[in-house]
Amino acid sequence: MPILTEFLHNVSLLQDLDTAALSTLGALLVSKKASAGAVIFRESDDSDALYLVETGEVVISKHIEGPVDVVLTTFRGGDFFGEMGLFDAAPRSATAQTKVDSILWRLDRKAFLHILSDHPDIAAKICYRLVAVFIERLRSTNEQAREAIRWGLEATGYSPMANRALFDRKST
Amino acid sequence: MSDPAKLQLLTRSPDESGFDIFEIDSNQAYSGFKPQRLPETEWELMRQPLGADGTRHFVLKNLRKDRYLLLSADEHFLWEHFDGRNSLDEIARAFHLEFGAFDYSLIRQFLTKLYHARLIEDHQARVPERDFVTPQTRSRTHLLRQVFNASRRFAVRTYKADRYCSTLYRCGGFVLFHPITLCAVAAIAMAALAAAYRLAAHSLDFARLLSAQPLLSASIILFTLLIASMLHVLVHALACKSHGRRVREMGFFLLQGVLPTFYADVTDIFMSNRRARLMVDLAGPMVEVLFGSLAMLTAYLSSPGIDQALLFGIGILLWESALINLYPFSFLELDGYNILADLMAMPMLRKQALALTPHLPRRLRNIRSIQRAEIIQIGYLTLCLVSVLVYLGLHLDAISALLPFEWR
Numbered sequence: 001m002p003i004l005t006e007f008l009h010n011v012s013l014l015q016d017l018d019t020a021a022l023s024t025l026g027a028l029l030v031s032k033k034a035s036a037g038a039v040i041f042r043e044s045d046d047s048d049a050l051y052l053v054e055t056g057e058v059v060i061s062k063h064i065e066g067p068v069d070v071v072l073t074t075f076r077g078g079d080f081f082g083e084m085g086l087f088d089a090a091p092r093s094a095t096a097q098t099k100v101d102s103i104l105w106r107l108d109r110k111a112f113l114h115i116l117s118d119h120p121d122i123a124a125k126i127c128y129r130l131v132a133v134f135i136e137r138l139r140s141t142n143e144q145a146r147e148a149i150r151w152g153l154e155a156t157g158y159s160p161m162a163n164r165a166l167f168d169r170k171s172t
Numbered sequence: 173m174s175d176p177a178k179l180q181l182l183t184r185s186p187d188e189s190g191f192d193i194f195e196i197d198s199n200q201a202y203s204g205f206k207p208q209r210l211p212e213t214e215w216e217l218m219r220q221p222l223g224a225d226g227t228r229h230f231v232l233k234n235l236r237k238d239r240y241l242l243l244s245a246d247e248h249f250l251w252e253h254f255d256g257r258n259s260l261d262e263i264a265r266a267f268h269l270e271f272g273a274f275d276y277s278l279i280r281q282f283l284t285k286l287y288h289a290r291l292i293e294d295h296q297a298r299v300p301e302r303d304f305v306t307p308q309t310r311s312r313t314h315l316l317r318q319v320f321n322a323s324r325r326f327a328v329r330t331y332k333a334d335r336y337c338s339t340l341y342r343c344g345g346f347v348l349f350h351p352i353t354l355c356a357v358a359a360i361a362m363a364a365l366a367a368a369y370r371l372a373a374h375s376l377d378f379a380r381l382l383s384a385q386p387l388l389s390a391s392i393i394l395f396t397l398l399i400a401s402m403l404h405v406l407v408h409a410l411a412c413k414s415h416g417r418r419v420r421e422m423g424f425f426l427l428q429g430v431l432p433t434f435y436a437d438v439t440d441i442f443m444s445n446r447r448a449r450l451m452v453d454l455a456g457p458m459v460e461v462l463f464g465s466l467a468m469l470t471a472y473l474s475s476p477g478i479d480q481a482l483l484f485g486i487g488i489l490l491w492e493s494a495l496i497n498l499y500p501f502s503f504l505e506l507d508g509y510n511i512l513a514d515l516m517a518m519p520m521l522r523k524q525a526l527a528l529t530p531h532l533p534r535r536l537r538n539i540r541s542i543q544r545a546e547i548i549q550i551g552y553l554t555l556c557l558v559s560v561l562v563y564l565g566l567h568l569d570a571i572s573a574l575l576p577f578e579w580r
Contacts, residue, residue: 037190059193061182071180071193097182097191151177154198155205168240168420168439169510171408171456172401172427 016125028111032104040096047085056102208256208293223517225545231442239289329423341413364465367472378481404456409436411455415448453507457494464490501555525549
């Protein structure tokens, strides 16, 4: 348990919690070892948990067509993902897959609801940090959308600066 | 310039046991892009005659959107290859083999032109809409500028011009383009010339009569010129119909915010041959020739007085109007210029010549490198300049009368 607490101290989501709170939370986490290429969850799966990355790398991607996904982001040790699953029962919006052998910790929605009811002070600190992360990720998504559009425009050769004049003859 | 945008793509193995992540920048996607032109039923291409500068142009029409593009030989080559089977990389190689050089910006610019004319399939990019935000000021000059800008933007147009012109053509308009009509106009013009020659002896008397009633004279003459200008444009449009081509629109606007001007968009005549275009160009000025001649003949048959003076004045002004219209070297794109541009097969002659003007001193310093097209453009500019100076010289009396001071 001390090793887990030490790891939890490094998780950005939990940086406002003290050791006692981390111990309380640690008791609710479930360990999961995943080999390289393992799918943690797929897009449109039921969502019911958040994952903390202890070691390894997890790629989050969204399906485009056939075997091709677009990579949204990559998480490493100390990061967390799947946080929407704590609040929202809607299907997963992206796929999470390990890039290398990884160790993850899973926090179920049930466990989170238990913290909310029994330890509201811990829940408040987690939620506060979650909102900050949501905002940061939203900014990053906006930037990603802008980059994707720029990519599309460049790929098509579109240039608003190029000669746009069409051809006509008006007899006066 | 920023780096090319990048996209990370994750591609799974067939058994989904693993995946690879590729980072693709837009240049790579661009070179692999296979432009697909619209199906052949949706466009029309017309090869133009070989130009005096040794180049050939093509006019490409989008039949669905009624838009036109003037293509150079290079662009025509690209268009032929935009069949959805060749990537830009392959097209660039083919282009290099054909012309010995290649610049990707040529493809970029041409694609943009095609997108704007909606001649390429599945393109999502749209022209950004511009919002013009003008500061709200109360200054008088700003108000004047706003009125001036509003008058410049003032325009009345009809997009049903083709329907109206078709009806008019069927209901008798076709008679205008019969050879007998042309012979009749020529005969009337000859008779009117003879009449003008005889009336010329009284021209000073006519001028005195007209200047005695300036408001009446000016109003009637301006009104007549306006009607003649409207008919001039209508006959252009009917001539276009006589070749089975579409009149895109007709309308009225204030040239430079001041001069009332009618126009007919007869771009579709480029999908016919050169003879048809020349006929459309010549048809308009025939209106001024005919009405000027009729005015002159009526003046000859009238008894002396203000009526005769007005008819004589109208006849002279309409003939002058026809001459100005048919004279190609005036810096304006009038009928004569269109005829010249067509005969030389250089449809962009004026624009190219004007674009050359700022670079003229530099080009003239390196006279050996001047190309044939530039020699033609310089010739055009010189003739325009000389013509305008001669015209002003011939009308010095009229110009000095407008000046508020004695200049001689």
